[in-house]
Amino acid sequence: MAEKKNDDGRPASAWSKVTMSDVAREANVSTATVSRFLDGMVPVLEPTRAKVMDAIKKTGYIRNEAATRLARGTSDTVGLLIRDPNNPYYGILHSELQLGAAEHKLHLLTVASPPGFNPQTESFGLRRLLEQRVGGILVATGTIAPDELSAFVRDVPTVVLGRPEEHPTLNTVSLDEEANAKLIVDAVLACGHRDIVVTFPQTNHSGLLIEHLRGTWLTRHLRDGGANVITVDTPSLSPADLEATHRQVVGLVRERRVSAALFTSDMKLLGFLKAAQEAGVRVPEDVSATGFDGLLPGTELLGLATVRLPVEALARRGMEIIHEEMVSDGTLPVRHESLVGSFLPGRTLASRLPQ
Known part of the structure; x- marks a missing residue:
């Protein structure tokens, strides 16, 4: 029996032997229709959408996104390197970036650095994101050195979030x-x-x-x-x-x-x-x-x-810049922007009493 191939011509992996052609056959539509449905960029009639979705559920099909991006030479995925999301700051930032990605019709692929401050762990996380052929990278950590970061992402649009940085090749949106x-x-x-x-x-x-x-x-x-x-x-x-x-x-x-x-x-x-x-x-x-x-x-x-x-504004502006960088011709200037928060009065601060 001939070896089964994925839609990009590569051998089907052990964890996903179902191809797009199998889905199309099950739904009685063309592979091009299945591809348009999965891309979500071209309208597909509702009856057809329902048939394709049902076929995907029945066959258990999972598209090889990395291979698809490689074949196209483009990507609508943004890689995010972020510190431990258990920290409220990073948790809120992560959630807001997910919302921002959806607004710009982008996908967010996240690698979270474990608690602690280990530049080697962050470097490994960046490599994993680059291996996935992401179209842009957001860096929301404070350990990896700017020169190393610049070397990692010299061919990929990058925005550093949160930390003040004046590196001449890195876009930054920081907190003042x-x-x-x-x-x-x-x-x-x-x-x-x-x-x-x-x-x-x-x-x-x-x-x-x-x-x-x-x-x-x-x-x-x-x-x-x-x-x-x-x-x-x-x-x-x-x-x-x-x-x-x-x-x-x-x-x-x-x-x-x-x-x-x-x-x-x-x-x-x-x-x-x-x-x-x-x-x-x-x-x-x-x-x-x-x-x-x-x-x-x-x-x-x-x-x-x-x-x-202003974490929400930080996430919103960061996603705006990475989106602009991903669709540009590479001639945009490097941007260094900062945001100011607001004071919250509370019971822990009171006027000094006379001694």
Whole structure:
């Protein structure tokens, strides 16, 4: 018996021995009609659609998208490299990018980097996306170096999302960490606080780049505003390092050296609130506290004072740019854009009481 071939002429794989011709035969239509139905770009009459769909269900047909894209030399698939979606920021970003892809009639193929900061893992994820012949790539991680990223995607339109980047060959849509930090500082200073502790990773290594930038700008804006600032290093996100940070802040409050504590994420703020409660330190009576992100479910109910990051706008603009790049002739200029969030007042920030 002759070996069964897929519609691209290659041998049928063990997991999908059904071809488009089998579907067409079952539905009593042409293979061209089945192809148009699967592409979804050309209208197919409803009775025909129903027959093709029924035939696909009966035969269990799965199209070899990689081979189809290779044969066409084009792709309507966008590859997304994203950090752990369990993080609310990345989870919302992922959902919004899926919506944006649908609006532009694109498909989103996602590789999620596991928790932690491993450039090798991210490089492997990029290779997997490129192997799928994607038409464009969105990068929503902060570990892989820009020069390496540029080398990976020199032949594929690319947009980096979230992290500030001025690389001359990489399109970026970032969050304006300087402006967002200024929103928090203005609110804290307006409440009369002048003795303030800022906790953040003070070493600028790639895995914690964003939080390093946030803490740096918070400190700079506070000092420009005349505040006395104490900085506490958070060298990693390990439970031990975070607990040590919280203990230091609690000690500063008990010594009455600070009246406000600024954290570079809402998760860190929540961790401090728990530690403060266990230590008998009241928020905001003994110390005001602010976070950064504004994306946790129920942030308003929790009463966190924070900056709400414009993740929806970030996803929308990123998808717009990648779509423009994918349909262009390669002459579009490299774009570096940034977005500013909005301050969310909360119960954790209050006016400083007279001593």
